[in-house]
Amino acid sequence: MNRDFDLFRTSEDHEEMREALREIARERIAPHAAAVDREKRFPQEAYDALRAADFHAPHVDEQYGGVGADALATCIVIEEVARACASSSLIPAVNKLGSMPVILAGSDELKQTYLPRLASGEAMFSYGLSEREAGSDTASMSCRARRDGDDWVLTGQKSWISNAGVSEFYTVLAVTDPDGARGRNISAFVVEKSDEGFTVGEPERKLGIKGSPTCELHFDACRIPGDRMIGAEGEGLKIALRTLDHTRVTIGAQAVGIAQGALDYAIDYVKERRQFGKAIAEFQAIQFMLADMAMAVETARQMVYVAASKSERHDADLPFFGAAAKCYASDVAMQVTTDAVQLLGGAGYVEDHPVERMMRDAKITQIYEGTNQIQRLVMGRTLVS
Structure with a gap:
């Protein structure tokens, strides 16, 4: 393991961005934080403010219409927003979580389809990995995807999904080869909110981050076009x-x-x-x-x-x-x-x-x-x- 700790330095641009974010958080996010928590509602004011400043999904590369913030800049965005309202900081954080599989392993076509819409603020992106009986042990998931011609048909559920119902797009992991080797029989897909057979459950009643809806995802023979698989089959x-x-x-x-x-x-x-x-x-x-x-x-x-x-x-x-x-x-x-x-x-x-x-x-x-x-x-x- 590399133990060279001389690894980073915040730039002038980073610090200017921090100041801009601090002002946005102070003036447009913090005043609503208590109400968002009390009313258990999505922090729309924060989303509008972050979207107007291109901080809602800062990690998306410029070629897809994003600002192309580096990983450190994205962390500064999340840190400064969380200082005022943790629920609101899940807007940029979950957008990165949901879209990162597409960025890391998606085809060019998949990236061109989804990343510009995320970058523009037209849609948000969530991540569906955990299940009720597959939390830390993710390889034991029971959600299934069955091939049907050129399509895949998803059946099962996902639990504890941040910003569920608000997001339009979801990265979803499912077993595609029930008889395959454990952990190497799972594939990743992009599911759209409008897909037939896909529904979102009721929000969980939580201790904290009450402004970020956390729900189950349900798939009842939800048909997904084959070109929405992220990466190769079995690599999910x-x-x-x-x-x-x-x-x-x-x-x-x-x-x-x-x-x-x-x-x-x-x-x-x-x-x-x-x-x-x-x-x-x-x-x-x-x-x-x-x-x-x-x-x-x-x-x-x-x-x-x-x-x-x-x-x-x-x-x-x-x-x-x-x-x-x-x-x-x-x-x-x-x-x-x-x-x-x-x-x-x-x-x-x-x-x-x-x-x-x-x-x-x-x-x-x-x-x-x-x-x-x-x-x-x-x-x-x-x-x-």
Whole structure:
């Protein structure tokens, strides 16, 4: 494993983009974040703002009408949006997750069909891998695709699909050879929302990220044209896992943004809150807590940025760094948001302040795109291989 850590430097363009995003997040996303959470609705205001600035799917290459943001720039987009609203940060994050299989392995025709529509904001893209009984063990999926002439017919379901129902396009993994070798008998397809036999279930009732609809996908003899297969038959799981190597980095970025937002709010609060005749920010115990929180957030940010640089170069050790960035940053987000609630005391436990929402939102970053136990398994196997 390459341990050369002199791997990235944010450019002037990166920092200018960060400032533009921070303004958008402050003025057009943050004011709606509490209502989005309370009403459990898709953050349309955020989507409109991000689309107007070409930040809704910044990873799409210029040849398909996108802005061609590199992996680090995409992480900065997600981080800055998550600082204000974690649900809204899933717009660029899930668009990358859903479309990455097409980018990595899709035919030129498939790319030309779907990526320009994603880049323009006409459609969003989601990702269908997990099932009720196939979460961490993705190779045990039961969703089937049966060949019928030039078409494929999908039957089964997918679970925990982010932005389901809002997205027009879905990358869906299904078993195409039930008698084939485990893990090498799965293929990937693009499914469109309008396809006959494809329906979206009711939204899950969740702890956090309530503005991003999470639903099941159901396929009842859903017919898919053969040219919508992504890559070759039997390569679906390999493509799916390659995708996660890249997109776990974006979940790390989301976690950093959530943690930074909580830290920012806590700092402002302790400067204003007075006890025993002075601002509680003057107490050493409070300063030590803030120092530990800030140290952890910055360490997580550096890990994410290094992993993003490796993602951009498709480095061989990306699986380790992607898993490490996601795992560490999400653990940090959970700890920092919990500490932010603690710093606010009773005020942190009520909806009048955003840190309770941030704490609830942070939890999912330890779970989706592979639980942190799975991330440690990925890292451990890399280290001993």
